[in-house]
Amino acid sequence: MPRFTTIAVFAATLALWWLASRLGWVSPFLLPGPGTVAETMGELAASGELLRHTLVSLKRVLLGYLFAIAFAVPLALAFVLSRPLRATFEPLLEFLRQIPPLALMPLLMLWLGIGETQKVGIIILSCFFPIFLGVRGGFDSVDRKLIDVGTVCGFSRPEIMLRIVLPSALPAIVVGLRIGLGYSWRALVGAELIASSAGLGYLIVDAENLARTDIVLAGILVIGVLGLLADHLLRFAIRRSAPWLSGDLEMARA
């Protein structure tokens, strides 16, 4: 989409929001105008509160995401390499995949307490499956015909792995990583809404208790912007390192 259209859509949404609060379509108590929210955001930023909560949340997302990668990638590779392992454990994993991570929250709180471990745990659970399925699917779907090309060239098994299988699997892996990143942001707020004393999710729920919808909206906007930034950063990194993947990347928007 051209940059102009993107800006226009954002501006129109903002204008509609402004009109809705200005003309009293919605009570300003329930939906404060963009000006008020911006002002609140400025105050939160000036006091350092916004940065503090943001850093706490960022740390949780990053930790959870990296741990999820550390668990999901080796497990997916083990499934690709060992058929018996896959046949044995796949049904169990399929079962676990159906359970929304937030439904496990009470259990996680009992097991892990209400500290950082529980919050990072929720994020790991949320982004584990997209990453796992991306990696497994990527290796599963490698075109055997391309492997034939390597065999005919006299490549060794490691060479085929490195020069054909891995680059072939990369698009699906990247899609999994990108969807996983999105899920980690969504799970963050869920984790922080309950039993938390810092983080953007806490900022939102605390403001709700004080009936400060302006702070709630400020928190929501910050989460949206950070998620978007993280996604762009990932896409930028991929476009730089693997330009042919640009098309596949768009699949992850689904």
Next chain:
Amino acid sequence: MLELSGIGRRYRVGSGEVTALADIDLSFPTGSFTTLVGRSGCGKTTLLRILAGLERPSEGEIRRGGDGKLRTAVVFQEARLMPWLDVAGNVGFGLRGRVPRAEAAERCAATIELVGLSAFAGAMPAQLSGGMAQRVAIARALVQEPDLLLLDEPFAALDAFTRRTMQNELVSIWQRRRPTIVFVTHDVEEAVLLGERALEMQGGRIVGREAIALPYPRDPTDPEVNLHRRAILSRLMATPAPVPA
């Protein structure tokens, strides 16, 4: 010399077995140009895959002349390009790590020029037409300067004009470098235009051999070409097509 004796290939299909190749005894003299012609499903591709080492025969023996190490290159029915590499990267795919970098680059550039794609050396496969992609695949095989060049209906996807040019180009490369060529096609005319001999296949067996001692380049409208065509066709039509398994 490349020799096959008693080669057979069977596949398990469900609880039964299908015979793809049976009793293949052939020899390919070094530097010869052989075409394999027959209907779809007659076993041509299976035979080629066995020659390429991509499949093992169920029975029989393959003897490779010399030290047994034939540098082999294959052009498949589809281009099979690596979508993450540009044209130059795809052409040099089999050379990396085997030939000094400078030499590889030089050979790649020369081969890309040979197939008429110099202007597209930096293009990605997704930007190429089917015919261009296939020319890249042919360049990828030629650049390896193979002793044994196996081609599986490589020109089927090309338009008639490009096909003609590529056929002539292949013959002239063969005349200059003299690799042993095995060329699979279902087009009897193509088999006659290219090969020193055409082997006719039907139902997994060699059912006829046609020696073609005409000078190159051959003209499709030449009455001699037509005579060979008619001979091959009449034999292939006389043998009943196998009942599909």
